[in-house]
Amino acid sequence: MLKFYHAPWSRSSGTFWLLEELGVDYEIEHVDIRAEGGVPEDYRSIQPNKKVPAIEHDGIVVTERAAICTYLADAFPQAGLAPAIGDPSRGPYLTWLVYCDAVFDPAVAARAQGWEYRCSAFSFGSFEDMVANVEKQLSRNEYAIGDRFTAVDTQLASGIHYTLDVLKVFPDRPVFRDYLARMQDRPKFRSFMEKDQAMAMATPFFQKQFADDA
Numbered sequence: 001m002l003k004f005y006h007a008p009w010s011r012s013s014g015t016f017w018l019l020e021e022l023g024v025d026y027e028i029e030h031v032d033i034r035a036e037g038g039v040p041e042d043y044r045s046i047q048p049n050k051k052v053p054a055i056e057h058d059g060i061v062v063t064e065r066a067a068i069c070t071y072l073a074d075a076f077p078q079a080g081l082a083p084a085i086g087d088p089s090r091g092p093y094l095t096w097l098v099y100c101d102a103v104f105d106p107a108v109a110a111r112a113q114g115w116e117y118r119c120s121a122f123s124f125g126s127f128e129d130m131v132a133n134v135e136k137q138l139s140r141n142e143y144a145i146g147d148r149f150t151a152v153d154t155q156l157a158s159g160i161h162y163t164l165d166v167l168k169v170f171p172d173r174p175v176f177r178d179y180l181a182r183m184q185d186r187p188k189f190r191s192f193m194e195k196d197q198a199m200a201m202a203t204p205f206f207q208k209q210f211a212d213d214a
């Protein structure tokens, strides 16, 4: 049994897309991170910081997006989304999987918050170095780590999509647009987006927000 703890339009959306790409059976438990009063305290027994995503697979709980992504892609090798141990692309695969959470996410968040900081004081370094690294990588590869889609793309592309189109912090450059277009062309990307949107629309927070905007 595979249970996915998720909140729509959040950092768990990349995991949602990955689950769709894997083509496995799973059930979704909606953790309403925007609920008045916050996430129920008992969710801490699954995710100690009460954040999404988390998964529970045959009684094993896994938290943290990079760990979940690694775990799922390895647990369902038939989908072919993870280079096997021993494959030379396993190194870049793990590097970029962790980079998405350890460098990309905090560097973008710091920029979105307008933080001024000494780059050597934080493990994620400067926003400019991060953008240059992602740009270099995507300029020479169709996908995050080469010429084929892997689980990393679900994490990198969802991060770029959110921070470019929604947060409007990531720079709008052709190389990023072209990469997103390739990802958004994928049937599983489109089906996951539709399901995520339907979940968002059933959430009191977004119902109120869209009613107020109307």
Ligand SMILES: N[C@@H](CCC(=O)N[C@@H](CS)C(=O)NCC(=O)O)C(=O)O
Pocket (backbone or CB within 6 Å): 010, 011, 012, 033, 050, 051, 052, 053, 063, 064, 065, 066, 101
């Ligand atoms: N380090 C966690 C972070 C996940 C995270 O930041 N999740 C956000 C979703 S946008 C969350 O659950 N926020 C709810 C809250 O902080 O109350 C991971 O990578 O899995």
